[in-house]
Amino acid sequence: MPAPPVRGDALAEAVGLRVRLGGREVLAGVSLAARAGEVLALVGPNGAGKSTLLAALAADLAPAEGAVRVCGRPATDWNAPELALRRAVLPQSAALSFPFPVEDVVRMGRAPWAGTRPADDDDRIVRESMAATEVGAFATRSFAALSGGERARVALARVLAQRAPLLLLDEPTAALDLRHQELVLRICRERAAAGDAVVVVLHDLSLAAAHADRVAVLCDGTVAAAGAPGDVLGQALLSEVYRQPVEVFPHPRTGVPVITPLRGREDRD
Structure with a gap:
C-alpha cells in the first residue's frame, strides 16, 4: 500500500511534456507539478491542452517527449493496479454500458x-x-x-x-447547478486540506480564483502563467489568452478576483 504523502510533495509532475494527437502538437514542452495539500486549477480556452495534460498526468496518455512522474516515480514504473492506488481520475463524461x-x-x-x-x-x-x-x-x-x-x-x-492521494478531475462542475458547483469545489478543498493533491480542469475563472491554491493558465499547448490566483488571473493576460476582453475586480467581501467579460454599452441595450 502507498505511504501517506507528505504535504508539499509533488504527487504528479510533468517535465518538458510534449504530446501529439492526430499529427498536431497539443502540448508543447509543459512543465508543471501538483503537490500534496493543494488544489491546482487548469484553465484556458478550448483546445488549449487542459484535458490532454490531465490525461498525461494520469499516465493514461503517453507523451512524445518529456516525462511524467506520479508519487515521485516515473509513471511508466507503475503497473495499472499500482497506479489505481495512487491516482483517481474523473473524465469529462461518465458513461456506463449497463x-x-x-x-x-x-x-x-x-x-x-x-x-x-x-x-x-x-x-x-x-x-x-x-x-x-x-x-x-x-x-x-x-x-x-x-x-x-x-x-x-x-x-x-x-x-x-x-x-487515492492524487485526484485528477476534468470539468467536474460542467453539468452542475450553482449549489453543486460550490459543493464539488468545497470537496476539492477538503481533500487538499486532508493532504491530497487535487488537479481540476475548470472553465469558470471566478470559481478557479475562489477555490484553487494555484492556477495554471494554458494557451496553445503551453503554460502561459502559473501561480496564486491573485498573481496569475490578471486582466491583460486573460484578455490575450481568451481573445476576449475581460475585467478583473476583487470581490467586495473576500477580495478574491472575480472575472467577467468586458461588455460595452451596445451589449446591454
Missing part, C-alpha cells in the same frame, strides 16, 4: 483495494462518499436513469471512494 445502481457505481471506486486491509472499510467509505456528494437519496436508482448533473456527482463519489 444500468448499474448508483451504489454499485460508487463501490467500483473501491476495486483497487480488493484483498487488502483497507477493503474492510468499503461499506463505510462508500456511504461517506455518497453523502459528501449528496447522492445517497438515490442509491438504488439506475445510473442510466439519472440526469447529467446527478451522474456527474455519482462519478465524483466513485473517485472519492477510491481514496
